[in-house]
Amino acid sequence: xxxxxxxxxxxxxxxxxxxxxxxxxxxxxxxxxxxxxxxxxxxxxxxxxxxxxxxxxxxxxxxxxxxxxxxxxxxxxxxxxxxxxxxxxxxxxxxxxxxxxxxxxxxxxxxxxxxxxxxxxxxxxxxxxxxxxxxxxxxxxxxxxxxxxxxxxxxxxxxxxxxxxxxxxxxxxxxxxxxxxxxxxxxxxxxxxxxxxxxxxxxxxxxxxxxxxxxxxxxxxxxxxxxxxxxxxxxxxxxxxxxxxxxxxxxxxxxxxxxxxxxxxxxxxxxxxxxxxxxxxxxxxxxxxxxxxxxxxxxxxxxxxxxxxxxxxxxxxxxxxxxxxxxxxxxxxxxxxxxxxxxxxxxxxxxxxxxxxxxxxxxxxxxxxxxxxxxxxxxxxxxxxxxxxxxxxxxxxxxxxxxxxxxxxxxxxxxxxxxxxxxxxxxxxxxxxxxxxxxxxxxxxxxxxxxxxxxxxxxxxxxxxxxxxxxxxxxx
Numbered sequence: 005x006x007x008x009x010x011x012x013x014x015x016x017x018x019x020x021x022x023x024x025x026x027x028x029x030x031x032x033x034x035x036x037x038x039x040x041x042x043x044x045x046x047x048x049x050x051x052x053x054x055x056x057x058x059x060x061x062x063x064x065x066x067x068x069x070x071x072x073x074x075x076x077x078x079x080x081x082x083x084x085x086x087x088x089x090x091x092x093x094x095x096x097x098x099x100x101x102x103x104x105x106x107x108x109x110x111x112x113x114x115x116x117x118x119x120x121x122x123x124x125x126x127x128x129x130x131x132x133x134x135x136x137x138x139x140x141x142x143x144x145x146x147x148x149x150x151x152x153x154x155x156x157x158x159x160x161x162x163x164x165x166x167x168x169x170x171x172x173x174x175x176x177x178x179x180x181x182x183x184x185x186x187x188x189x190x191x192x193x194x195x196x197x198x199x200x201x202x203x204x205x206x207x208x209x210x211x212x213x214x215x216x217x218x219x220x221x222x223x224x225x226x227x228x229x230x231x232x233x234x235x236x237x238x239x240x241x242x243x244x245x246x247x248x249x250x251x252x253x254x255x256x257x258x259x260x261x262x263x264x265x266x267x268x269x270x271x272x273x274x275x276x277x278x279x280x281x282x283x284x285x286x287x288x289x290x291x292x293x294x295x296x297x298x299x300x301x302x303x304x305x306x307x308x309x310x311x312x313x314x315x316x317x318x319x320x321x322x323x324x325x326x327x328x329x330x331x332x333x334x335x336x337x338x339x340x341x342x343x344x345x346x347x348x349x350x351x352x353x354x355x356x357x358x359x360x361x362x363x364x365x366x367x368x369x370x371x372x373x374x375x376x377x378x379x380x381x382x383x384x385x386x387x388x389x390x391x392x393x394x395x396x397x398x399x400x401x402x403x404x405x406x407x408x409x410x411x412x413x414x415x416x417x418x419x420x421x422x423x424x425x426x427x428x429x430x431x432x433x434x435x436x437x438x439x440x441x442x443x444x445x446x447x448x449x450x451x452x453x454x455x456x457x458x459x460x461x462x463x464x465x466x467x468x469x470x471x472x473x474x475x476x477x478x479x480x
Contacts (some may be wrong), residue, residue, distance in 0.1 A: 025461070027477035030410070033468050034346040037406040046463045046477050055457035057426035059442065064421040065324075065332075067433060068365045069107030069160065070412035072097070072372035072389065073336070075117035079148040081375040081392040085399065091151075093390055093399055097372055098155040103409040105159070106417055107366050108152070109335065110145060112165035112224055114178065115242070116250035116380050117371060119144070121170075121178045121186075124224060128171035131216040136223045138231075146231055153233070164239035164285055164311075164335070166251035168220070172213050173206050173253060180206060180247035180254060185382055194254060195247045205259040206247070214263055218271040225279055239284035239311045239335065240264060246287055250382040257296040265302025272306070284311025285335035289318035291326070298327060309365075311335040317358050324363025333366040334359035337404075340387035342378040346470065348387050349403035353445045353472070356411065357428055360421060369408055376400075410474045414441045432458075438480070444473045 026043035033039075082090050096102045113123040127135040138146075152159055170178045173194075179186040180194035194206045207213070225235045240263065244255040255263075264281060272281065283297050298304045309331030312320045317334075324332055337355060340348045352369075359367055371378075374388035389405040392398075415433045419441070422432040430444040440458060446467040453466045458479050467473060 025477065027463060027475050029465070029473065029475050031468060031471050031473045032403070032406045032410065033471045034403065037401070037403065038409065044463050044465060044475060044477075046461050049457060049460050049462040054455070055426070055462065056454040057424060057430055057442075057444075057456045059432045059440065059456065059458040060423045060425070061459055062423040063434070064423055065363050065365055067360075067415055067417065067419045067421060068331075069105075069417045070367050070369075070408060070415070071105040071108035071159075072369040072408075073109040073111070073115075073117075074145055074148045074152075074161075075111065075115055075371055076119045076144045077117045077375075077380065078371055078373040078388070079144055080119060081394070082148075082373050084375070084394050085392060085397055089397060089399055093373065093392075094151050095155055096401070096405075097389070098152045098159060100156060102413065103405070104156075104412045104416075105152075105372075105408075106156070106412070107160045107162070107368065109368050110149065110161055110163050111242075112163050112221075112238075113167065113169075114251045115166045116248075116382055116384065117374075117386075118251070118381065120381055121251060123167070123169040123178075124227075125169050125220065126171070128169075131212050133216065133219050133223050136220065136227075138224070138227045142231070146233070149233055160236045161233060162237040162239065162279075162282075162333075163224070163235050164242045165253075166242045167253045168207060168217055172208055172217060174208055175206065178251045179249050180252045181249045183249040183382075186249050188249075193247075204254060205256045206252075206254045207259070207263075209259055209262070214267045215271075217263070218267040221268060222271055222275050222277055225277055226275075235279045237280040237282055237309070239282040239333075240268065242285050243287040243313070245293070245315075248382075250380070250384075257293045258300070261297040261300040261303035264297070264306055265300055265304075269303070269306030280308035280331075281306045282309040282311050282331075282333065283307045284309075284333065286310065286312050286316040286319070287314040289315045291319040291322040294319065294323050295326070298330075309333060312359070312364075314338060317355065317362070320359060320364060321362035328363075332362075332364050333368070334364045335366075335368055337367070337369045339370045342385035342387060344378075344387050344391060344400075344402040344404070346403050349407045349472070350445070350447055352404050352407055353447075356407075357431060360431055367411070369404070407472050410443055410472050414443075414474050414476060434479075438478060440477055440479050442475045444475070446471045446473070 025046040029041040125136045175192040182188035311333040313336035371388040373390040391400040418436040419433045433441040
């Protein structure tokens with residue numbers, strides 16, 4: 005009898021706990037970000053009822069992490085701050101208790117947000133890489149990465165070149181398109197006549213150059229290993245379908261596949277390089293660019309994933325559907341024009357939704373920090389998560405910082421995206437510990453209340469006008 009009564013009592017306690025469960029709710033509105041609201045009462049759903057959002061017990065892709073890119077101009081801006089303020093900014097980016105950026109990018113040599121052009125070997129004709137070195141990185145990028153590692157030693161770093169050494173390119177210049185800043189003569193433009201993107205290959209497709217470039221990649225990874233920084237993956241070319249005035253190198257898909265399949269992949273294999281090879285970062289809407297490489301037997305043997313940015317957002321869903329086992333990254337959030345405002349954050353929400361529902365395992369922002377000018381060495385003013393005023397030392401955390409934090413703080417590596425119904429204003433995930441994470445955007449000018457159902461749980465959420473929201477709860 006006692007056992008039976010105990011069983012009934014435990015059942016009553018469980019039912020009471022079921023009724024009393026509460027959800028945590030963090031919201032952000034323009035000018036008042038990361039506010040902790042009163043807890044939301046989560047009730048047991050009895051019978052059938054309508055809901056604005058239905059979270060299904062259907063797992064989609066695993067989430068490997070969120071992050072941003074280590075760029076020279078970012079560290080240059082942060083370095084102007086007093087040590088305490090700089091450390092606070094880094095803590096807010098990388099600490100698991102803050103934004104928790106766990107999966108981050110770095111350039112191999114100069115990006116468009118480097119202080120100036122450089123590669124790891126600018127000695128023309130040095131096919132054996134005798135002059136290869138990462139000396140410049142030891143003063144700029146490596147201190148930036150090490151500062152992040154001190155806060156979270158488990159962060160992952162992946163890398164991509166914007167350009168190979170200029171002497172490996174057909175126009176022998178780091179840029180592809182001439183302007184008054186880069187000094188490229190018009191006759192050496194890499195653009196095909198009448199086509200701003202060209203779709204020519206700017207790399208010299210001869211065996212000696214291809215072998216030297218594969219060696220360049222392995223030297224880079226080994227050099228960084230000696231600095232205590234493991235490179236988990238390389239994307240072979242940043243934006244191969246682009247010929248701009250800053251460091252770049254265009255590639256036809258078949259030529260990039262040739263480099264991977266016949267040179268880079270075998271070199272990694274021979275040297276026992278553990279870094280994964282990704283076919284990226286792709287800025288082309290046509291999924292055929294990826295299919296061409298995946299149909300190449302030599303290249304597809306080594307390709308572990310694909311990366312997408314800018315126009316690539318229009319091909320990621322098709323590639324995920326055709327190659328469901330291929331890892332996919334969103335590699336560079338669109339960088340805006342320096343507005344750093346709420347509208348920019350709402351645009352980034354649209355990108356997060358598109359890429360994550362399209363199958364991305366990783367979402368990376370672009371510039372984590374810049375000074376208030378936000379301007380590259382090549383004259384493009386862009387957004388950043390954190391803006392640093394060089395004159396006053398003021399640090400501003402922009403709306404996109406908090407939007408990214410609404411994801412990266414709560415959605416942990418190893419989480420799965422969950423399928424939902426009810427529109428494009430929300431995304432749901434389940435963490436490894438079983439906690440449900442629901443992220444909602446209300447882009448309306450007015451507040452509204454949404455009813456959320458998740459299996460046998462239901463709750464109502466009063467969303468503020470123009471807000472981002474994260475709600476977490478256990479579905480048990």
